[in-house]
Amino acid sequence: MSEFDVIIVGAGAAGLMCAARAGRRGRKVLLVDHAKKPGEKIRISGGGRCNFTNIGAGPQNFLSENRHFAKSALARFTPADFIAMVDRYGIAWHEKTLGQLFCDGSAKEIIAMLLAECEAGNVEIRLETPVTALEHSADRFRLSLDGMPASARTLVIATGGKSIPKMGATGFAYEVAERFGIRVIEPRPGLVPFTLDPGLQSELQPLAGIGVPVEVSCGKGQFNEAMLFTHRGLSGPAVLQVSSYWSPGDTVMVKIRPDIELADVLTAAKRENGRQGAASALATQLPKRLAQYFADRAGMTGHLADLSDKALARLADSIQDWRFKPAGTEGYRTAEVTLGGIDTKALSSRTMEARAVPGLYFIGECVDVTGWLGGYNFQWAWASGVAAGDAI
Ligand code: FAD
Known part of the structure; x- marks a missing residue:
């Protein structure tokens, strides 16, 4: 039986960070993953350039049943702390938009940095190693790792959420939680494209490929960014x-071109050149195909x-309201994250340790803390990994 101070399951963003921190503090750490390579989601993130943090990241950018939970970890390991680490490794980066920071080169540089940190902490990494059994007794966790026994006083679960099963995502964290009587808030796909009813989908099909600035809202969420019509x-x-x-059944509200009042644009166009059609007037502000679609849908084929x-105000409303x-979402197949997860009530917000099971920690995306798009999810992975890694 190999003995360790800490066994961390999941060599993704949170697991690598936690392993490095604990290792550098002198803990004997084993980091295991069933995948062939560590940090695969980091590698594909941000179009291969990894949007590794957001300079404005704070608790307001996260969804959770307990919106206060993330505060402590986020305050103790901030975007500036991660940037300092990236700078120490000489990784060039830039701000793209809305505080989102990306590598100039490749996301692989972030993985290499985390692996170098793990090496500095003498972390043992075992890949292609599934957990085939897990027992807990006399304050020790005993695991069978692809048939090989290993034990530790501390077990950290960092296996992420269910998004992108093709890349090895599993519900392992939720299974472990349930096994220890820890509540799991129903996981569901987040940061995921919408699907539409067949009627609306075939109506919008000719618009595939068009992107347009919108203000979109649903429930408590409201965002000003681009929307893209796709084939799906x-x-x-x-x-x-x-x-x-x-949530299923909810209506989504979209204001296309929120920066202008289309009703004013249309009435002004009517005054200036009444012989033009509604589609041409709209096309001064919207992509041509989109302008034509809304004009046709409103049956406005004549002169302004x-x-x-x-009638022009009604047309403007059909576009701006x-x-x-x-109909649904594309599901875990393309979702960037998983909402829900380990109930934060069961965890210490300082250390991520399960209150009822001393020595058991949950970090990263498997916890019921989910960030917006834009580098927030990695910031949570780093911060929760540090919170646990510094406490172990
Ligand atoms: P993960 O990084 O998913 O790591 C979990 C690890 O656990 C994996 O290595 C996996 O192989 C392993 N594992 C799973 N099950 C088991 C098991 N049963 N046994 C052993 N090992 C297991 N966020 C951003 O902030 N910025 C971005 O640019 C960004 N881009 C993204 C792009 C895509 C396409 C996707 C899918 C996500 C993106 N995200 C981004 C979200 C971000 O990748 C995740 O939130 C983050 O990786 C979560 O870190 P984690 O360590 O909790 O989980």
Whole structure:
């Protein structure tokens, strides 16, 4: 039986950070993962450049049943702390938009940095190693790792959520929690494109590929970003953001081009050149195909001069107060994150340790703390990993 101070399951963002911190503090750490390589989601993140943090990240950017839970960890390991680490390794980065920081080169540099930190902490990493059995007695966790026994006083679960099963995502963290009587808030896909009813989908099909700035809202979520029409439904940052606030049956409200009042644009166009059609007037502000779609949908094929201001206001409303009910989402297949997870009431917000099971920790995406799109989810992975790694 190999003995360790700490066994961490899951060599993703949170697990690597936690392992490095605990290792550097002199703990004997074993980090295991069933995948072939560590940090696979880091590698594909941000289009291969990893949006590794957001300079404005704070508790307000996260969804959780307990919106106070993330405060402590986020305050003790901030975006500036992660940037300092990235700078120490000479990794070049830039701010893209809305405080989102990306590597200039490749996301692989972030993985290499975390692996170097693990090496400095003498962390033993075993890949392609599934946990085949788990027992807890006499203050020790005994695991069978692909048939090999290993034990530790501390077990950290960092296996993430269910998003992108093709990349090895599993519900392992939830199974472990349930086994120890810890409540799991029903996991569901977040930051995910919407699908539409077949009727609406075929109507919007010709618009696939068009992106447009929108203000989108649903429940408590409201975002000003781009929306993208796709062959499968609606996507783009605005839609991904609001999807985390959506529940089946909810209506989503969209204001296309929130920076202008389209009713004013249309009435001014009517005054200036009444012989043009509504579609051409709209096309000065919207992509041409989109302008044509809304004009056709409203049955406005004649000259602007022949349309009342009221009719033009109705047309503008159909574009700037557009409401629809998504049929669903694309699900875990494409969701960037998993909402819900380990109930934060069961964990210490300082250390991520389970209150009822001393020595058992949950960190990262498996916990019921989910960030917006834009580097927030990695910031939570780093911060919760540090909180546990410094406490072990
Ligand atoms: P993960 O990074 O998912 O790591 C979990 C690890 O556990 C994996 O290595 C997995 O193989 C392993 N594992 C799972 N089950 C088992 C098991 N049963 N046994 C052993 N090992 C197991 N967030 C951002 O902030 N910025 C971005 O740019 C960004 N881009 C993204 C792009 C995509 C396409 C996706 C899917 C997500 C993106 N995210 C981004 C979200 C971010 O990747 C996650 O929130 C983050 O990786 C969570 O870290 P984690 O360590 O908790 O889980």
